[in-house]
Amino acid sequence: MVDEFFEEQAEQSQIKAEIVTKYFLVWAKIIIASQRKYKRENRVAYIDLFAGPGRYRDGSLSTPIMIIENAIKDPDLCERLIAVFNDKDENNSNSLKQAIGSLPGIAKLRHQPQVYTGEVGEEVVHSFATRKLVPSFLFVDPFGYKGLSLKLVNSVLKDWGCDCVFFFNYNRISMGLTNSVVQSHMEALFGETRAARLRQRFETDYVRPADRENFIIEEMTDALREMGGEYVIPFRFRNAAGTRTTHHLFLFQSTSLASSECAKSCMTTAKRNLASQDSSTARLTLVARAYSPCAARSRTWKNCSLSIARAGP
Numbered sequence: 315m316v317d318e319f320f321e322e323q324a325e326q327s328q329i330k331a332e333i334v335t336k337y338f339l340v341w342a343k344i345i346i347a348s349q350r351k352y353k354r355e356n357r358v359a360y361i362d363l364f365a366g367p368g369r370y371r372d373g374s375l376s377t378p379i380m381i382i383e384n385a386i387k388d389p390d391l392c393e394r395l396i397a398v399f400n401d402k403d404e405n406n407s408n409s410l411k412q413a414i415g416s417l418p419g420i421a422k423l424r425h426q427p428q429v430y431t432g433e434v435g436e437e438v439v440h441s442f443a444t445r446k447l448v449p450s451f452l453f454v455d456p457f458g459y460k461g462l463s464l465k466l467v468n469s470v471l472k473d474w475g476c477d478c479v480f481f482f483n484y485n486r487i488s489m490g491l492t493n494s495v496v497q498s499h500m501e502a503l504f505g506e507t508r509a510a511r512l513r514q515r516f517e518t519d520y521v522r523p524a525d526r527e528n529f530i531i532e533e534m535t536d537a538l539r540e541m542g543g544e545y546v547i548p549f550r551f552r553n554a555a556g557t558r559t560t561h562h563l564f565l566f567q568s569t570s571l572a573s574s575e576c577a578k579s580c581m582t583t584a585k586r587n588l589a590s591q592d593s594s595t596a597r598l599t600l601v602a603r604a605y606s607p608c609a610a611r612s613r614t615w616k617n618c619s620l621s622i623a624r625a626g627p
């Protein structure tokens with residue numbers, strides 16, 4: 315499955331990469347404006363610990379490459395961006411290094427992207443948790459749930475201006491909740507109490523699939539909110555037939571950002587974009603809730619996000 319994943323960029327991966335890249339750019343603009351205004355720290359970080367090889371074998375670009383390409387085009391990011399990538403597979407990190415190194419204009423970045431090889435676990439969490447981070451945008455995108463934990467997210471979100479996006483493999487997590495072999499992973503993800511509550515609910519009664527999904531997403535959203543993710547926006551991905559949920563992408567902003575001047579400017583910019591209808595970014599961050607390849611089949615991504623926006627709250 316891992317090998318197949320990088321053969322060809324599925325439409326889902328493309329949408330995911332687009333959302334993350336756009337959201338990162340909006341976030342970076344807000345943070346940089348605030349850094350200028352308050353003469354704060356002059357660096358921002360993008361951290362992807364499950365980065366993959368950089369390019370799919372069909373040549374399409376993955377999220378890390380899209381992030382760096384956009385940074386090269388933006389003079390502020392050229393000066394300020396610290397990009398940190400990691401993958402447990404050495405072939406992937408080598409390939410990513412090569413793909414980044416061959417991007418036209420890469421020398422414009424004051425800080426060259428760092429690419430590491432290692433398995434994400436307690437050590438990484440400890441290393442983030444025990445240092446003060448510059449405003450950082452964390453993207454968490456493992457294949458399943460291994461390495462994905464509330465502690466990891468919190469180790470970054472604890473500091474001012476830090477945001478996180480993570481890709482939640484709904485299928486696998488839903489199955490894992492009642493599998494005792496992976497109980498520790500579920501507890502790392504939801505916390506012990508929430509994982510136990512979900513397990514008990516699903517083991518005791520029949521729960522309709524739609525309700526099951528709501529219970530799981532609600533628990534995850536609440537767990538993230540408890541850690542200070544003031545705005546938690548789950549974005550649903552459906553399978554190709556449009557019949558089942560496969561993933562959720564959780565976007566969330568920390569309280570510190572939400573309560574500061576820059577959050578107000580974020581909301582104002584987003585509302586303006588929403589009103590002008592000429593940028594999909596605001597719609598993605600504020601109102602988009604679902605992507606179904608089936609519903610979107612004959613439309614472009616932009617149109618798809620527009621129709622979602624109309625259907626949203």
Ligand SMILES: C[S@@+](CC[C@H](N)C(=O)[O-])C[C@H]1O[C@@H](n2cnc3c(N)ncnc32)[C@H](O)[C@@H]1O
Nearest residue numbers: 364365366376377401402433434455456457461
């Ligand atoms: C879904 S892919 C990443 C795709 C990439 N984020 C993108 O948007 O193109 C997941 C990657 O995480 C790596 N991975 C999985 N578990 C890991 C772990 N515990 N630590 C580090 N890397 C891991 C895999 O080798 C794989 O390359």
